[in-house]
Amino acid sequence: MKKYVFAFLCMFLFIPSVFGAEEKIYDDADLLTFTQESELNQKIEEYIENYDMDMILVTTLINPYSSPREFAAKFYDSHDFGRNENRDGILMLIDRSEGYNDVYLLTTGEAIRIYSDSRIESILDDIQEQVSNGYSSMFEAFIDSSSYYASLGVPDENKNSYIDKDGNIAYKRQFPFLLITILSLLVPSIIVGILVAKNKMVRKATSASVYLDRGSIQLGRKEDVFLHTHTTSIHIPRNTGSGGSGFSGGSHSIGGHGGGGRRM
Amino acid sequence: MSSNTFDHKCPNCTAPLKFNPHGQNWVCEYCGSAFTKKEIDLYESKKGHVLKEETEAVKMEKDEHGMDIYTCPNCGAQIVADEQTTATFCVYCKNTAILKNKLVGEFNPSYMIPFYKTKEDAMEAFKKIGKGRPFMPKEFSNQKNIEEMRGIYIPFWLYDFAIQGVLEADAKRISSWTTGDYQYTKTDTYRAYREGIMSYHKIPVDGSTRFDDDMMNSIEPFDYKGLVEFSHSYLSGFYAEKYDVNSDQAKEDALKRASNSTAETLRDTVVGYSVVDVHHQDCQVHSFQDHYVLLPVWMLNIQYKGKLYMFAMNGQTGKIVGDIPIDKKKVMIWWAILFVAIFLLASLIWWIGGML
Known part of the structure; x- marks a missing residue:
């Protein structure tokens, strides 16, 4: 009987993982309750089904790597996450290794195209709004916000992009039609203009420099009197990263992923 | 006599x-x-x-x-x-x-430049006028269009001037540098005063109302090394004219040119500045002398499609000038070909750029 119960339990625990409903939530920091997890799991499944991209939630108390991004990337790569050829998927990490909520969103494959930098920032904003409501709400906000942007599809700025063989986002060169057209209109006009002007040879002379005896020039006065000086200054705006980042986000040094993060 | x-x-x-x-x-x-x-x-x-x-x-x-x-x-x-x-x-x-x-008294020229170019030279020069001018109608430089051709000794006034010029300009020296988050631009303003005297030799002005002044300007310069004392002997075989614009009238044109060049010469001595803004200039003639001379010019009248075109060739140097009609069809064809060629070339460069 005990064996039977065990087998029954096994069916519940392992069969789903065999048939695709793999584990999506890795709550190593133990920030979520069992109920919260199952609620989130349901939403994640919906997301995966609707948008054909993977979604992973990770919490950790220990980060052996230099940044939350590196942890997230290593975590994603060491598991069999992602859908389709490019391992499309988005991962949200809450890294509490330094005692803060370092949130990082890691995108892979098609998700890099869909979640542009500005969209990542918006999702992070939505997550940050829920900090006071607890981790479950933060994850929920993440899933909702991510779903919303996935439903909008690839943003205009990335329409012209693709995922290259290394998994990085790349942009297709666009034919500069307008530039080439302007060039093709302008250059022949200049050439033709010069050649047309060649047919006009009769011109009034306004200078007598040919007849000037250079040796005869005597300068009687050559004075440059200083009048005044003035100095103006302009402030040069420097490119500063998005304010409030607790750690360096957006770094693409780890290949094959996109994303961004923030300390909350 | x-x-x-x-x-x-x-x-x-x-x-x-x-x-x-x-x-x-x-x-x-x-x-x-x-x-x-x-x-x-x-x-x-x-x-x-x-x-x-x-x-x-x-x-x-x-x-x-x-x-x-x-x-x-x-x-x-x-x-x-x-x-x-x-x-x-x-x-x-x-x-x-x-x-x-x-050709006596005031109409007796002091010097002249004899013809160095013959009628055949002028004809040859006209035949080649389409070279480097693709928009000339094909038939234009055809010899049969030459309606009339005359080698004429045209009366010219040559002026020597000593001109004193003054010039005042605001000159700006602009430098720019960056310290920290600020870019600084420093403008030093100076007032430049220039005064100078310079000589011009033999600025030519044609002394006949029959010849277009701009055209006579355009066949310049003559090489004054070729000037010889006036002699009737050189006139045989050519036409010659006497002036109907007197020296005082013609002088104005030469003086205008000399004044422009004087101002320009003074302006060119204001150096080392980013911006030079001339706000006052003036020229005075210190001394001047005129010479009445005859200079050799081949005049060609070209009849093309019912219109008359005038050409002049410097009878000494062979420089030929005149306004050539423009074949509009050729212009359009050239433009269209260039448009297509440049469009394709630019596209090709873009395409090759993508392969690298």
């Missing part, structure tokens, strides 16, 4: 002598003899009085159009010439008739 036509006779056969621009000598078209300036002068100083008797022609009267009528010393036919003409041809015997009475 005061009213005669004048021509050179061959010392060997008394046929008319013609000036030969290529050899700068005189040739007899009948017996083939050639003479230098020295030989001619020597011969004429000896036999001059005989020739003069032979070539004496009385100015008859003015006809109803105010033209002067002369008698050809060669064949006795009438030669009609207007007020400005000083050398022309007898329409019957093709002899050069030099109306010497018009």
Whole structure:
């Protein structure tokens, strides 16, 4: 009987993982309750089904790597996450290794195209709004916000992009039609203009420099009197990263992923 | 003497002598003899009085159009010439008739440049005028379009000036540098004063209203090394005119050019600045001298599609000028071909750029 119960339990625990409903939530920091997890799991499944991209939630108390991004990337790569050829998927990490909520969103494959930098920032904003409501709400906000942007599809700025063989986002060169057209209109006009002007040879002379005896020039006065000086200054705006980042986000040094993060 | 036509006779056969621009000598078209300036002068100083008797022609009267009528010393036919003409041809015997009475006193040129280019040179130059000018209608430079062609000694005034110029300009020196988050731009303003005197030699202004001033400007410059003392001998075989614009009137054009160049010369001494803004300039003539000279010009009248086009060639240097009509169809074809070519080329460069 005990064996039977065990087998029954096994069916519940392992069969789903065999048939695709793999584990999506890795709550190593133990920030979520069992109920919260199952609620989130349901939403994640919906997301995966609707948008054909993977979604992973990770919490950790220990980060052996230099940044939350590196942890997230290593975590994603060491598991069999992602859908389709490019391992499309988005991962949200809450890294509490330094005692803060370092949130990082890691995108892979098609998700890099869909979640542009500005969209990542918006999702992070939505997550940050829920900090006071607890981790479950933060994850929920993440899933909702991510779903919303996935439903909008690839943003205009990335329409012209693709995922290259290394998994990085790349942009297709666009034919500069307008530039080439302007060039093709302008250059022949200049050439033709010069050649047309060649047919006009009769011109009034306004200078007598040919007849000037250079040796005869005597300068009687050559004075440059200083009048005044003035100095103006302009402030040069420097490119500063998005304010409030607790750690360096957006770094693409780890290949094959996109994303961004923030300390909350 | 005061009213005669004048021509050179061959010392060997008394046929008319013609000036030969290529050899700068005189040739007899009948017996083939050639003479230098020295030989001619020597011969004429000896036999001059005989020739003069032979070539004496009385100015008859003015006809109803105010033209002067002369008698050809060669064949006795009438030669009609207007007020400005000083050398022309007898329409019957093709002899050069030099109306010497018009080349005396104030109308006696001090110097001249003889022709160096022949009629054939001018024709050749005109035939080649389409070179480097693809928009010329194909048939334009055809020889048969040359309606008339004359080698004319055109009266010119040459001016020597000593001109004093003053110039005042605001000159700005702009420097720029960056410290921290700020870019600084420093402007130092100076007032530049310049005063200078300079000489111009022989600025030419044509002294005949019959020739387009701009066209005469355009065949410049003449090489004044070729200037010789005026002599009737060089006129044989060519037309010649006398001035109808006096020196005072013509001077203005030369002075304008000299003033422009003086201001420009002074302006060019204001150096080392980013911006130079001239706000005052003035020129004064210190001294000036004029010379009345004859300069050689080939005038070509071109008849093309019912319109007359004028060309002038510097009879000394061979520089030919004139406005050539534009073949609009050729312009459009060129433009279209260039448009397509550049479009394809740019696209190709873009495409190759993508392969790298």
